Every structure is written in C-alpha cells, then in structure tokens.
Amino acid sequence: MPVTNDSPLPRAAGAGQLSGRHIVLGLSGGIACYKSAELLRELVRAGATVQVVMSEAAEQFITPVTMQALSNRNVYTSQWDAREPNAMAHINLTRDADAVLIAPASADLIAKLVQGRADDLLSLLCLARPVERCPLLLAPAMNREMWAHPATQRNLTQVVADGATLLGPNAGDQACGEVGDGRMLEPLELLADTIAFFQPKALAGKRVLITAGPTYEPIDPVRGITNRSSGKMGFAIARAAREAGAEVTLIAGPVALDTPRGVARSNVTTAAEMYQLTMAEAPRHDIFIATAAVADWRPAKPAEHKLKKDGSGQVPGFEMVENPDILAAVAKLPADGPQRRPYCVGFAAESRDLLRHAQEKLQRKQVPLIVGNLGPETFGRDDNSLLLIDADGGQHELPRADKLTLARQLVADIAGRLARAGETAPQAKT
Numbered sequence: 001m002p003v004t005n006d007s008p009l010p011r012a013a014g015a016g017q018l019s020g021r022h023i024v025l026g027l028s029g030g031i032a033c034y035k036s037a038e039l040l041r042e043l044v045r046a047g048a049t050v051q052v053v054m055s056e057a058a059e060q061f062i063t064p065v066t067m068q069a070l071s072n073r074n075v076y077t078s079q080w081d082a083r084e085p086n087a088m089a090h091i092n093l094t095r096d097a098d099a100v101l102i103a104p105a106s107a108d109l110i111a112k113l114v115q116g117r118a119d120d121l122l123s124l125l126c127l128a129r130p131v132e133r134c135p136l137l138l139a140p141a142m143n144r145e146m147w148a149h150p151a152t153q154r155n156l157t158q159v160v161a162d163g164a165t166l167l168g169p170n171a172g173d174q175a176c177g178e179v180g181d182g183r184m185l186e187p188l189e190l191l192a193d194t195i196a197f198f199q200p201k202a203l204a205g206k207r208v209l210i211t212a213g214p215t216y217e218p219i220d221p222v223r224g225i226t227n228r229s230s231g232k233m234g235f236a237i238a239r240a241a242r243e244a245g246a247e248v249t250l251i252a253g254p255v256a257l258d259t260p261r262g263v264a265r266s267n268v269t270t271a272a273e274m275y276q277l278t279m280a281e282a283p284r285h286d287i288f289i290a291t292a293a294v295a296d297w298r299p300a301k302p303a304e305h306k307l308k309k310d311g312s313g314q315v316p317g318f319e320m321v322e323n324p325d326i327l328a329a330v331a332k333l334p335a336d337g338p339q340r341r342p343y344c345v346g347f348a349a350e351s352r353d354l355l356r357h358a359q360e361k362l363q364r365k366q367v368p369l370i371v372g373n374l375g376p377e378t379f380g381r382d383d384n385s386l387l388l389i390d391a392d393g394g395q396h397e398l399p400r401a402d403k404l405t406l407a408r409q410l411v412a413d414i415a416g417r418l419a420r421a422g423e424t425a426p427q428a429k430t
C-alpha cells in the first residue's frame with residue numbers, strides 16, 4: 001500500500017524557492033499564532049520578503065514585536081495606522097504582494113471574508129486587494145466543533161468559490177485537548193504548500209507514476225547487487241509533478257530520501273518487486289516516468305544463509321538471470337482498454353555516447369521520450385544536465401542546473417507534449 005506523505009518538506013528543500021516573492025502574512029486570532037512566528041522565519045529563509053498584518057485578536061496570542069523582529073519590517077495592526085503617508089494601509093499593503101497568506105485563518109475571519117465585511121485592517125485589505133494578481137491563501141485553524149459546524153463549512157465552500165485557496169487543515173491533537181479536524185498545518189507544511197502554489201498547474205487532473213532509486217538484488221541474506229543511483233532525480237520529478245497539480249505515485253528502491261509532500265510512496269527492494277507493483281499501477285496512470293536504475297541481472301537463487309569462505313581461496317560462483325524490463329513492459333501495454341498504457345518516459349544513464357545510446361533505447365523500448373544523462377555526472381549529485389530525445393527525431397537539451405529546476409522543466413515539457421498530442425490519446429505515437 002502506498003503511503004501518502006502529508007508531512008513537511010525538509011527545511012533545505014525550501015532554500016531560495018520564494019526568492020523575489022513578496023507575501024503579506026496575516027494573522028487572525030487563535031492559539032495557532034504561536035506557529036506563525038516559525039512560519040515567518042521559514043518564508044524569509046526561503047527568500048521571500050514578508051509584510052505581517054495582525055488582527056486585534058491575534059495580538060492576544062503573540063506580540064507584533066516578535067513578528068517585526070523576524071520580518072525586519074513594521075507590523076500593521078490597524079487601518080488607522082498613521083505611518084502611511086496617504087493613510088491607506090489597506091490599499092498600499094497588497095499592491096506589490098504576490099499573495100496574501102492568512103495563517104491562522106480563524107472561523108470568524110473566514111466568515112467576514114465571505115460576507116465582504118471590512119471592520120479591521122486584515123479583512124479590509126483582503127477585500128481591497130486586486131484579486132486577479134494577488135491570490136488569497138488561507139490556513140484554517142480552529143476547534144474541531146467549530147470546523148465541523150455547518151456555518152463554517154458553508155463559509156469555506158463560499159470562500160473557495162470566491163477564489164481563495166485552502167491550505168489544510170490537519171487532523172490531530174488540538175490545543176483545547178480535543179482531537180479532530182481543524183489543526184493548522186505545521187510551518188514547514190505551509191512553506192511547502194506556498195512554494196507549490198506558485199508553480200504552474202500544467203499537470204492538473206493527471207496521474208503520474210514514477211520509479212526511482214536503485215534496486216537491490218540479494219546474493220545471500222547479507223550481501224547483494226545494487227548501484228550508485230541516489231534516487232534524487234526521481235524524487236525531484238515526483239515533487240515537481242505534485243507541485244504541477246498531478247496525483248503522484250512513487251515506487252522507490254532502497255534510498256534514504258524524504259518523500260515529497262503529497263506524494264504516495266511505496267518502497268520496494270528488488271527489480272521483480274518493482275516490476276510487479278509498476279505493472280499493477282501503470283494502467284490507472286496517465287504518465288509513467290522510469291527514473292529507477294533497475295539492476296539488469298539478479299542472482300538466480302539467493303543463498304539461504306551467508307556464503308562463507310572455506311579457506312581454499314575459491315571464489316563462490318552463482319548463476320545470474322536477467323530482470324524484467326519494466327519500462328519496455330509498460331510501453332507494450334495496449335493503447336486502449338482497462339490495461340491501457342500511460343505516456344511513457346524513459347531515462348538513459350550512460351557513461352559515453354549519450355545520444356547514440358539514448359536513441360537506441362528509444363527504439364528498443366518503443367517509448368515516445370527518452371531522457372539521457374551521464375551516470376557519473378549525476379549519481380549522488382544535486383545537479384545534472386539532461387538531453388531529451390523523442391520518437392519524432394526531436395532533441396532538446398536542459399543545461400546543467402539543480403535537480404528540482406530540471407525536474408520542473410521536464411514536467412513542463414512532458415505536459416506540453418501531452419497537450420500537443422491532443423490530450424485524448426493516452427500514448428503518443430512511438
């Protein structure tokens with residue numbers, strides 16, 4: 001069973017991801033305000049400039065001084081703030097903002113937004129913001145009974161219909177001692193969702209299946225055959241596809257990497273396990289991206305117990321058999337019907353003659369797109385360069401960059417190919 005990761009992205013994954021963005025961070029009243037200081041810190045770490053606006057109720061939970069120190073900017077709490085020369089803080093604050101993020105968004109604040117009320121600076125600036133270019137993100141936080149109340153649910157439906165995006169909430173322990181829906185997302189979860197929000201939704205409504213990492217083929221209970229694939233490229237593609245709005249299933253060999261937020265991950269060890277799970281999953285997906293470095297061969301009969309030296313200097317011999325080719329098998333599924341094939345993208349990890357080998361793999365595996373890279377220049381590294389080769393003879397290079405940047409470019413490229421292929425055909429021509 002795949003496990004969907006609803007946990008935050010690791011802190012390092014946010015680095016620089018909000019550079020150049022200006023965010024208005026609004027706090028309405030709620031105990032979750034204590035998390036907003038940490039959220040502010042993470043937004044700033046990710047490169048954003050952040051203007052904090054607090055409601056009167058929020059000031060009961062955390063002081064403006066804390067938020068001023070962390071944002072390095074004056075905090076606004078009143079529409080009567082005399083510091084603005086034109087006395088129009090409610091207009092000025094959102095004119096250069098890329099988004100208004102309200103965390104926590106209380107039940108009362110959401111009710112006000114729905115009614116278009118504007119009796120304090122925070123609700124007023126939401127009403128006065130230019131809706132076309134300044135989106136509104138809400139991170140609700142409230143007691144589970146308040147969350148479940150029909151009035152709140154009605155308001156949530158309406159605020160989303162009016163264009164707001166909800167981030168969360170989570171279910172779990174609440175400050176009041178009760179357990180249920182309504183807990184605000186953690187700061188790193190909000191950071192991940194904010195970063196994802198700004199990515200184009202090129203794969204909205206699509207299902208993407210990805211294999212990643214190496215496989216491990218046991219020789220005996222303590223030894224095995226594997227390779228140097230780190231899984232970083234495949235995990236970056238999973239994150240990029242999720243950020244692009246896809247539902248993502250990730251089948252991972254043995255790697256020590258965090259699951260990207262919102263991605264459903266299944267762990268496997270051997271090529272045979274990866275093959276079985278991939279074949280079961282493939283037909284319900286629109287796109288299959290095979291980044292895994294699958295072991296070509298496996299010991300035919302792994303020893304039941306550890307192989308021992310017998311002192312003779314004799315090296316143990318064992319028979320090897322070929323593993324199934326997962327990508328080729330998925331590409332051979334029929335074009336239509338319940339077992340239909342997804343649009344298949346292969347990777348080619350080579351040590352030389354990248355173009356020739358990649359073209360040969362495209363033919364041999366009968367896939368519409370192969371992404372070539374040089375193994376020694378990518379395995380374990382955080383950056384890479386890619387050469388895209390398609391079945392129509394097209395070639396396109398993605399120059400050296402960090403793997404997340406490349407993954408986003410690749411996802412955009414694949415989405416463009418699908419769109420051009422007319423969306424209707426599940427498999428582009430091969």
Ligand code: CTP
Nearest residue numbers: 290291292294323324325326327346347348349
């Ligand atoms: N692949 C696969 N199943 C295998 C072997 C490879 O799905 N048993 C996929 C990889 O995930 C990749 C593509 O096929 O998308 C090419 O993998 P690569 O290891 O570069 O090539 P091989 O097919 O193994 O050929 P060779 O080892 O001869 O280069």
